[in-house]
Structures are given as C-alpha cells and as structure tokens.
Amino acid sequence: TPLTVINGYLEMLQDAEVPAHVHRAHEQMLAQSQRMTLLVNDLIELSRLESASMERPGEWFNIREICQQTVSQLQNYREGAVPRLVDGDAVEVEGYPDEMRTVLVNLVTNALKYGGDSEVVVRLKEIPRGLKVSVTDKGPGIPPEHLGRITERFYRVDDSRDSTTGGSGLGLAIVKHALEHVDTELNIESTPGAGSTFSFILPPYRVRS
Ligand code: ADP
DSSP: OHHHHHHHHHHHGGGOOOOHHHHHHHHHHHHHHHHHHHHHHHHHHHHHHHHSOTTSOOEEEEHHHHHHHHHHHTTTSSTTOOEEEEEOSOOEEEEOHHHHHHHHHHHHHHHHHHSTTOOEEEEEEEETTEEEEEEEEOSSOOOHHHHTTTTSTTOOSOHHHHTTTTOOSOHHHHHHHHHHTTTOOOEEEEETTTEEEEEEEEOGGGEEO
16 A cells, blocks of 8 residues: 555664654654554455455364464563463364454454453353354453444544554454354453453354364
C-alpha cells in the first residue's frame, strides 16, 4: 500500500542527524504511520472476511497445532504474562485454517494486552455440543454494560487506556465474522476484577477426533 512507501522512507531517515524537535516529529510520524498500517491491514482483513463466499470448500486441519503455534508465537508478546495451551486429545476440525489462526491470534493477543500480568490459558475441550475453544485471562475484566458492544467495529472499552495499546478496535469484529464462517459465534463471559473468557463451540459435524 502507499503506506509501505511512507514507512520505508521514515525508517530510512531514522538515522539522519537532525535537530531534536525534528527528531521528535519524525518519531511521531513513524509511530503513527505504523499504527495506520495495522489499521489498514485490519480493515482489509475485515472486508475480505465479509465478502468471502460461504460456499468455499473448507478443509480438515489440526486445531491443536494452530493453538500451539499461536501460543508459542506470542510467548514474548508481553513480559510477565505467558500464554499456555491446556488441551485434550488432538482434534481435527473442518473450516478455514488461516481464519482460525486469525481468530486465535486476536483472542490471545487481547488477553495479553488487556489481561494485566495474569496467566492466559487456551483450552480445547470436546463436549456433547462439539469442540469448545476458549481463551481465559484473569485480568480486570470488562464491565457488563460494554459486553454487548465490544464486537462492534471500532468499539473500545476505554479509549484513554487503550490508546497506549495501539489497537484498531477491529479485532473482535474480525473474530466474529470468521466464526460465522464455521457456523458458530463468540461467547464472552467476564467478571470485573476476576477476568474474562472468550469462547466458541465448533459444531459436531465440523469436528473429528
Ligand atoms: P482492539 O484490541 O484493537 O481495541 P478489539 O475489537 O480486539 O479491538 O477489542 C475491543 C475492546 O474490547 C478492546 O479495546 C478492549 O477494551 C476490550 N477487550 C478485548 N479483549 C479483552 C480482554 N481479554 N480483557 C479486557 N478487555 C478486553
């Protein structure tokens, strides 16, 4: 995108010798253009998901592997909080592996970003209604009045706090759409002061052990 060019030049100029006030301005430009890149990428991802055909053939894949990779990839995302996977048997599910990866990366990243220094646990559990996938943190939780709205695009619980985390407010909207493609929906349970669990249940016809 055009932003790639802007980012490239801003990075190239990072080592240039300039007066302090120009240096500060340059740092701001670089930070904001990187943030804009994340926002544009999320918007592209969301519109791709919205226009994806529901008739695409899915494929069988090992969801445990994707959970494990997500957890490993995010080990160093935040000092003091480490994600781990608690799983049952290896389970195959039918759907779209890239979209499942996006779902898990978004949920685990959120748990690490907003869950304070608590442990983050990803669980896979076979239950009579299908395969339950959950991501739990023991962070500050989400006040009940926000719960119904946080999957809306651009909705963020506390802008002043969250501006430091640099999110786009699109992550959960992306998750919601991706889950619709595999016939399920996002459940959110949260207790202020005790933490949050984001989960979904993949229906039995999309699961095999
Ligand atoms: P973003 O992280 O880019 O702001 P999301 O759509 O992923 O956007 O999340 C929307 C909002 O929901 C976040 O800004 C945050 O306020 C809240 N949120 C999401 N996950 C959690 C969590 N695990 N604990 C507390 N709040 C959360």
